[in-house]
Amino acid sequence: MRKILIIGAGKSASYLIKYLLDKSQSEKLHITIGDLNVENAKKLVGENSKADIIHLDVFNSESRITAVKNADIVVSMLPARFHIEVAKDCITYKKHMVTASYVSEDMQTLNNDARANNLVFMNEIGVDPGIDHMSAMQVIDKIRDKGGKMILFESFTGGLVAPESDNNLWNYKFTWNPRNVVVAGQGGAAKFLQEDQFKYIPYHRLFRRTEFLEVENYGRFEAYANRDSLKYQNVYGLDQIKTLYRGTMRRVGFSRAWNVFVQLGMTDDSYTIDDSANMSYRDFVNAFLPYSPTDSVELKFRHALKIDQDDIVWDKFLELDLFNSNKMVELDKATPAQILQKILMDSWSLSEDDKDMIVMYHKFGYELNGRKHQIDATMVALGEDQTYTAMAKTVGLPVAIATLAILNGKIKTPGVQIPITKEVYTPILEELETYGVIFNEKEVPYLGYNPLNI
Numbered sequence: 001m002r003k004i005l006i007i008g009a010g011k012s013a014s015y016l017i018k019y020l021l022d023k024s025q026s027e028k029l030h031i032t033i034g035d036l037n038v039e040n041a042k043k044l045v046g047e048n049s050k051a052d053i054i055h056l057d058v059f060n061s062e063s064r065i066t067a068v069k070n071a072d073i074v075v076s077m078l079p080a081r082f083h084i085e086v087a088k089d090c091i092t093y094k095k096h097m098v099t100a101s102y103v104s105e106d107m108q109t110l111n112n113d114a115r116a117n118n119l120v121f122m123n124e125i126g127v128d129p130g131i132d133h134m135s136a137m138q139v140i141d142k143i144r145d146k147g148g149k150m151i152l153f154e155s156f157t158g159g160l161v162a163p164e165s166d167n168n169l170w171n172y173k174f175t176w177n178p179r180n181v182v183v184a185g186q187g188g189a190a191k192f193l194q195e196d197q198f199k200y201i202p203y204h205r206l207f208r209r210t211e212f213l214e215v216e217n218y219g220r221f222e223a224y225a226n227r228d229s230l231k232y233q234n235v236y237g238l239d240q241i242k243t244l245y246r247g248t249m250r251r252v253g254f255s256r257a258w259n260v261f262v263q264l265g266m267t268d269d270s271y272t273i274d275d276s277a278n279m280s281y282r283d284f285v286n287a288f289l290p291y292s293p294t295d296s297v298e299l300k301f302r303h304a305l306k307i308d309q310d311d312i313v314w315d316k317f318l319e320l321d322l323f324n325s326n327k328m329v330e331l332d333k334a335t336p337a338q339i340l341q342k343i344l345m346d347s348w349s350l351s352e353d354d355k356d357m358i359v360m361y362h363k364f365g366y367e368l369n370g371r372k373h374q375i376d377a378t379m380v381a382l383g384e385d386q387t388y389t390a391m392a393k394t395v396g397l398p399v400a401i402a403t404l405a406i407l408n409g410k411i412k413t414p415g416v417q418i419p420i421t422k423e424v425y426t427p428i429l430e431e432l433e434t435y436g437v438i439f440n441e442k443e444v445p446y447l448g449y450n451p452l453n454i
Helices: 011-027 039-045 061-069 080-092 111-116 131-145 178-182 203-208 254-264 281-286 297-305 312-319 336-348 390-407 422-434
Strands: 002-007 029-035 051-055 073-076 096-099 120-122 149-161 190-194 197-201 211-215 219-225 243-251 356-368 371-382 415-417 440-444
Touching (some): 002 011, 011 039, 096 390, 111 120, 131 149, 131 422, 190 219, 203 219, 211 243, 219 356, 243 254, 281 336
Parallel strands (some): 002 073
16 A cells, blocks of 8 residues: 655645545555644545544644655645755655645755655646646647747736636636735736847836737636746746746736726735724725825725726726725734735635636747747636635646656656656646646747737
């Protein structure tokens, strides 16, 4: 019996656990799930005898080490900053490890030890990062294999609501960590390549510089730039590429409205607001507007942002109940970003019947035999319910498939790595297709980079 330890049974673990339990009989697996809160794991496992559920505090070295020693491979679904102690244990006790998180500097320092012990430390094997890497490299490698030269690569991902649950004017709800949405784009200018030139978009301009995308059967989207589009330039072997851009997808109109929060300063997370616990939502908005003895908060808001009363953007803010004097912030010493997050969660939290959606869009431009070509690839995944979400599917399934592939020796190159090689992405993408995670590729006329949008 081969033993898998899963640390963390949060929102992204449902498909991961189901996949491994479904394979437990045929693959001779026994799964141990460790978490501080075991109730969610119990719901996911049910009465299945192929799984044990244990209370596990990752900061308790004794129980953590015991759990790692008893496993053949460890899957860490913890927040990224907590992986490193687990990873060190995996080195000490010679266990493979899988995470969906970005490779941290601390994790990278373990590369030589992992190689020396012939251990696979697979990271960034979720959706973004993860499926984006694999689907991109599969097409890039195909282009190279036939002699093509990459000249453009654009990649976009969005976590959104499914069409049947899209029932607010923003066309958006929180399908994952709300904080990441509120503070998105901060910490420096967005950086990308356009026709061999470095381009930068400062935060205060980020949400007014969008690219428009059309996904068959799902309509139109917009995308704003990620902070560093060049992070994977060398990793993907795109050192000579002319245009390289990565972005986040939203429905059209979201970014224009969100930019209002940015311009007012409501997304700032660098300072706290005095007496925030006793503020109403209306007080919070008013705190960012000029004083007037006569004008209402609504009027000052519209004048400051140059929003006409018949503008759909104005209706979006009314829908959020921003100007309610009876709803209280109730957060002590809160930052503007924390208060905004609370307000938005009133309107953007998923209801029990809501379903989510993951959308991914890649553009590949290349030269072959003196001509320029373009391939567009799109993927849409829809959630089933609040447990088996699209986010959990596209994060958990790649993690699960990679875990089993490592156990079975199909992925065997050792070291700290991400899924960019054929050894890794070929079998995982093939199996993902059987679960409906399918990229639709089509040849389109080469359009290059659209400077009118960006």
